[in-house]
Amino acid sequence: MAETFIRTEGLCFSYKDDEGRPILHNINIDIKRGEFLCILGRNGSGKSTFAKLLNMILTPDAGKIYVDGVDITDPGLTEEQIMEVRRKVGMVFQNPDNQLVATIVEEDVAFGPENMGVPSDEIRERVDRALETVGMTEYARHSPSRLSGGQKQRIAIAGILAMMPECIIFDESTAMLDPHGRHEVMETIDRLNEMRSLTVIAITHNMDEAILADRIAVMDGGRIVMDGSPAEIFSREEELTAMGLGVPQAAMLANRLRRAGMDLPEGLLDERSAADAIASAINARKRQGT
Amino acid sequence: MLKDITLGQYFPGDSVFHRADPRAKIILGIVFIVAVFLADSPLSYAFLLLSTVLMIAVSRIPFKTVLRSMRALIFIIIFTSVINIFWTRGEHLIFEWKFIHIYREGLTFAAYMVIRITCLLCGTGVMLSYTTSPIALTDGLEQLLSPLKKIKLPVHEFSMMMTIALRFIPTLIEETDKIMSAQRSRGADLSSGGLIRRAKALIPVLIPLFVSAFRRADDLAVAMECRCYHGGEGRTRMNKLHFGLADLALTLAFAAFTAGIVLLNKVPLNVFN
Numbered sequence: 176m177a178e179t180f181i182r183t184e185g186l187c188f189s190y191k192d193d194e195g196r197p198i199l200h201n202i203n204i205d206i207k208r209g210e211f212l213c214i215l216g217r218n219g220s221g222k223s224t225f226a227k228l229l230n231m232i233l234t235p236d237a238g239k240i241y242v243d244g245v246d247i248t249d250p251g252l253t254e255e256q257i258m259e260v261r262r263k264v265g266m267v268f269q270n271p272d273n274q275l276v277a278t279i280v281e282e283d284v285a286f287g288p289e290n291m292g293v294p295s296d297e298i299r300e301r302v303d304r305a306l307e308t309v310g311m312t313e314y315a316r317h318s319p320s321r322l323s324g325g326q327k328q329r330i331a332i333a334g335i336l337a338m339m340p341e342c343i344i345f346d347e348s349t350a351m352l353d354p355h356g357r358h359e360v361m362e363t364i365d366r367l368n369e370m371r372s373l374t375v376i377a378i379t380h381n382m383d384e385a386i387l388a389d390r391i392a393v394m395d396g397g398r399i400v401m402d403g404s405p406a407e408i409f410s411r412e413e414e415l416t417a418m419g420l421g422v423p424q425a426a427m428l429a430n431r432l433r434r435a436g437m438d439l440p441e442g443l444l445d446e447r448s449a450a451d452a453i454a455s456a457i458n459a460r461k462r463q464g465t
Numbered sequence: 466m467l468k469d470i471t472l473g474q475y476f477p478g479d480s481v482f483h484r485a486d487p488r489a490k491i492i493l494g495i496v497f498i499v500a501v502f503l504a505d506s507p508l509s510y511a512f513l514l515l516s517t518v519l520m521i522a523v524s525r526i527p528f529k530t531v532l533r534s535m536r537a538l539i540f541i542i543i544f545t546s547v548i549n550i551f552w553t554r555g556e557h558l559i560f561e562w563k564f565i566h567i568y569r570e571g572l573t574f575a576a577y578m579v580i581r582i583t584c585l586l587c588g589t590g591v592m593l594s595y596t597t598s599p600i601a602l603t604d605g606l607e608q609l610l611s612p613l614k615k616i617k618l619p620v621h622e623f624s625m626m627m628t629i630a631l632r633f634i635p636t637l638i639e640e641t642d643k644i645m646s647a648q649r650s651r652g653a654d655l656s657s658g659g660l661i662r663r664a665k666a667l668i669p670v671l672i673p674l675f676v677s678a679f680r681r682a683d684d685l686a687v688a689m690e691c692r693c694y695h696g697g698e699g700r701t702r703m704n705k706l707h708f709g710l711a712d713l714a715l716t717l718a719f720a721a722f723t724a725g726i727v728l729l730n731k732v733p734l735n736v737f738n
Contacts, residue, residue, distance in 0.1 A: 338693065
């Protein structure tokens with residue numbers, strides 16, 4: 176857990192066609208191997224741009240990015256090294272329809288390994304394993320166009336898993352899904368992080384997803400403005416609200432009750448633990464009263 | 466309504482035709498087309514018709530499905546037969562009225578023509594569109610054309626484009642449906658008026674469709690890059706195509722079929738003489 180997997184130093188970026196308006200200013204972050212990091216921020220905060228820098232879809236104006244010890248901002252990187260970076264850092268996007276290439280599920284999952292030149296038998300194995308991991312084995316021969324959004328997104332995840340990545344970036348991957356699909360995908364992400372010790376970077380503006388993370392980095396105006404555990408971040412409700420972000424409903428309720436004088440512990444983020452804590456606080460007060 | 470459009474006519478199954486390698490089927494399809502044009506006597510035409518019926522039976526595709534695909538071409542078939550009947554001059558006049566002369570040769574010719582077109586359509590349909598999935602067809606074509614890479618033809622890129630097009634047709638159809646409903650809900654009248662008016666009414670549907678297609682293309686390009694796509698070089702395939710038992714059986718059957726047509730052409734039997 177202690178080993179750094181991705182490290183950025185003084186990262187700056189602006190789009191050429193946008194009058195040089197800077198999108199990212201001086202981003203410094205260390206992401207540990209096996210960590211589940213959530214990057215929170217409202218639209219236009221630069222969080223998706225940041226993600227695209229990490230696997231060389233975009234190149235920064237200034238600053239350094241190290242992935243697994245390799246400086247990926249080095250212009251002398253060979254084609255093989257670039258491919259290796261993209262293999263290590265896979266990416267799942269927002270729109271499930273726009274990232275599937277083939278007309279058959281298993282063909283699509285095989286797309287990545289095929290590009291990498293993996294031998295046929297091994298591709299077969301990897302595809303079967305990846306589909307099993309995301310629980311889509313029975314749909315292997317189906318056409319993606321008939322699947323639900325959550326299922327398509329799981330296929331996209333399988334497509335990345337078949338490349339044997341060390342880190343997966345989810346760029347708002349649940350934003351276009353219905354609650355059921357969102358749950359399916361979140362559960363898959365969480366399981367991958369726990370069971371396969373995969374480094375996960377989830378970019379989102381959905382608070383309920385952020386509470387699953389080990390660590391949250393909040394971005395605003397192209398800077399990282401907060402960085403800490405979910406409990407720390409969500410106790411700073413006013414700052415988050417000022418940035419146009421909310422806190423999970425359970426945390427909001429706990430924060431208000433605490434301000435109103437109820438004795439509640441820190442770090443209540445999900446409904447279950449908040450309900451338990453509130454119940455025991457009420458019971459404690461009753462006992463004192465009698 | 467647009468959802469009813471089915472892409473291609475692939476009919477899943479497990480016949481010899483289904484199991485055969487797409488490359489073999491493409492080549493044998495060409496052989497079949499040549500053989501159809503070789504037929505030149507009543508016997509060989511009868512043999513052709515019989516073989517085609519046999520092919521459909523072996524492929525286990527319902528005759529109704531195959532015949533339904535003929536509907537689109539019924540006009541061409543009728544048109545060519547009419548031309549043949551009325552315009553062919555021969556020796557045996559059987560009907561004459563004012564400027565209309567019908568010769569026996571004309572009738573035979575028309576009959577041949579109908580058999581030829583029908584067999585051509587049904588045969589190639591069974592070989593390619595009914596028993597080969599679009600993706601297998603593209604793969605087969607890519608491999609068959611791969612020698613052309615030597616002269617710098619972008620064979621891989623072409624087949625990638627085909628695959629992506631096939632993948633996105635259902636997505637774009639769905640999108641068209643959505644845009645049409647959206648425009649209709651704003652009072653757009655898409656289905657009345659003359660041809661020109663209706664074509665004009667489609668502009669508010671086509672423009673959003675194009676914009677969204679470009680956006681999708683952009684997204685897809687980035688996603689493909691993230692999955693290490695860098696052209697056809699050094700790419701392997703999960704499913705390798707190989708020449709199997711089914712291909713051998715089909716090749717033999719087609720060799721026999723072509724030989725049969727050629728031999729029957731030589732048999733000096735003419736029912737009309």
